[in-house]
Amino acid sequence: MSLDQPNTALDPRCPSGPLAERWTKHLSEIKLVAPANKRKHTIIVVGTGLAGGSAAATLAELGYNVINLCIQDSPRRAHSVAAQGGINAAKNYQNDGDSVWRLFYDTIKGGDFRSRESNVHRLAEVSTEIIDQCVAQGVPFAREYGGTLANRSFGGVQVSRTFYARGQTGQQLLLGCYSGLMRQVDAGRVTLLPRREMLELVLVDGKARGIVARNLITGELERYAGDAVLLATGGYATAYYLSTMAVNSNASAVWRCYKKGAFFGNPSLTQIHPTAVPQLGDYQSKLTLMSESLRNDGRVWVPMQPGDKRRPNDIPEAERDYYLERIYPSFGNLVPRDIASRQALYRVREGKGVGPTGVAVYLDFKEAIGRLGRQVVTDRYGNLFQMYEEIIGDDPYETPMMIYPAPHYTMGGLWVDYNLMSTIPGLHVLGEANFSDHGANRLGASALMQGLADGYFVAPNTVGHYIASVDLPKVGTDHPAFAAAEREVNARVTKLLSIQGNRTVREFWWDIGRVMWDQVGMSRSEAGLKEAIDTIQGLKARFWEDVRVPGSADDFNKSLELAGRVADFFELGELMARDALARRESCGGHFREECQTPEGEALRDDANFAHVAAWEYRGDDTEPARHIEPLDFEFVELKTRSYK
């Protein structure tokens, strides 16, 4: 199908032939933009995280004219900065049998066979180049005494392929990416626009040709025109209110694009991370993640007796249930995230939860300190232990940590083809904002990899292919489509400010979060999901009648920013519930109570659900349409995941 038509047939546009040759073949076949012509093309990149920052810098290196926006006051603060654990790459530096195929297979299997083989294989292939690029930029990865790079094993895999920089891998990768971006800013090839929020996509002749953004300092609406728009706006787990995401993480950019015709892939597929610091009170604004690397050495347990209120150190070994080691003897504490999270939920439901709220489990380092010595434990996890102590006020060297699952990552996102293009011609989606590579569950240390793969290696090539393939007559910001998009934004902003009701935005955010967590969270049922849809619709109606947004539109106004984002969470939350309801199987992070084995393990339904669900917006008062992209597995055999 031609690249300038909406891809409503969901053609994945994957190359054919042997899996390992597809990306190389694609690269040699796609069209190129002549060097002298590149600077005549403007590309708008929304987001400066690992995906957006790397794409903006690389496109500028190639010679394109780039406009790059972010919400924060500096690109260096995008939420990628918070990633702790590490980044995977199939380097096999440890000689432990790793390979591109194995990383590919682990990612497909970890994703519970709900992702595209071609995409995932490409991800595994370029993973090695990512590490090369980051080292060349001066990212100070951990090293061995001989000067080579160090690796560790991370969540659910049996090789050591994770590269890391203490507990701040995301920060160091992002600062590397940011430095490359600032070099292009200095060279005049990137126009950097911090403190901007994209609020509308502009389509001209059905193609993405620009955006309208709000200047968050002055409140002014600004128009930007270009030949392609790249969204790299991150995940939307803030729809759950409490999550490990940043306070400003949101879905507004992807949601505006969905409403302009981009299909939304697998919206309900969310990863609930097993090791966050548990919630302490209702006032809380976010949950802090404790890196999953802790499970390499920590042992998860609860008391065997429900309601056991003794202090953890007073509970004898014989009365503790190291339930992950018991149920999954071969993977033990390193089972994938969805399994670890769900098992914690079950223990809490059995009344065995610990801590003041009874909604937590222990993660114990006593054995590790005995085996490795305190110093080694400090070297590996010192900053995490310190972080924990700051929050909870307990010393994890002495008393086991308390942990509990938290919404952490959204596998769902805008549907994209192999070229990372959405169903809207010219609109490309990168990083966590797209649905592409992680299927129903993401393996640890693979989101950083995907963000940088998309931004450094994939999009710079495929966006060029799009530009070279379609006719792009010049469009300026005086085109009527810009004025129309601006009017839509203005109408929304004015409406939000005019209601002046009785409830604050945060109260509404809290309400929707509660529904999402209880009914569209770790364990989902038909009745619960139907109820959630009703409740959310009611909340949304109430929001638009009773919200109170203080301040004005032409000013720095955080309440107004938040109001716009929360308004979108109602609509997105409803779609997430619909998607979860329609997917009548359990897979990865999606667990339907109706679909489980007698032992309580997830029951996948490959006959009916080996596909991507992509939702089409059809108006505020019409139900969205569910389309499917079948997933053909040509190279791997679909297996039931077993970590026993």
Added chain:
Amino acid sequence: MHFTLRIWRQSGPQAAGRLERYEIDDINPDMSILEMLDLLNEQLTRDGVEPVAFDNDCREGICGTCGLVIDGVAHGKKHLATTCELRMRGFVDGTTITIEPWRAQAFSVVKDLVVDRSPFDRIIAAGGYVSANVGSAPDANEILIPKVDADLAMDAAVCIGCAACVAACPNASASLFTAAKIAQFSYLPQGQTERERRVVRMVEQMDAEGFGDCSNHGECEAVCPKGISITNIGVMRREYVRALTGQLR
């Protein structure tokens, strides 16, 4: 817990500012100070008063977005912590807490407690990078880096760019921030090729932005939430002198 808050309110860069008093009750000791400000803003919104503007994002001490001067100290009195990491159990119940924005000639106030830190981005743009285009990198293990050097580089690289160092410095100098980046690259083989140009341009940009000079007060290191050492400033000075005298060549 109950607190009296004195908070800096300023409607815009040109407007005059003043400290306003607010009373707040029912504060849980486990709350962070930003969660307390959230509660205050809920209260103000209900009372029809415009909420206090303050910057924040990750709320876990890594993005560098938050930053308040609390009782006269950047990021408060707690050592090695950002503002968002401060818990109310570290304050005395019933006391008054004064909250102000970062103050420095180079940073203008955007609104209330929010300031413009874009000069930091321009300092990095002036040379805080290694020019390595995508596609041209050798295999990562071809560049061997002794663990001690990698660790030294990492010690400097952990800077979160919050600008507490500037807020704490009597001269409002950005030396610690700039030096940390220069030092990081000076320890790494990748940083050698552009060593001279980097230090000269970054130092010049720092001066052009209107930051003051460093006169070794050490306040920056004392408030740095990541414990970045003032010895980095020594490294920067050495690099700068050597670059000017051609000794790096």
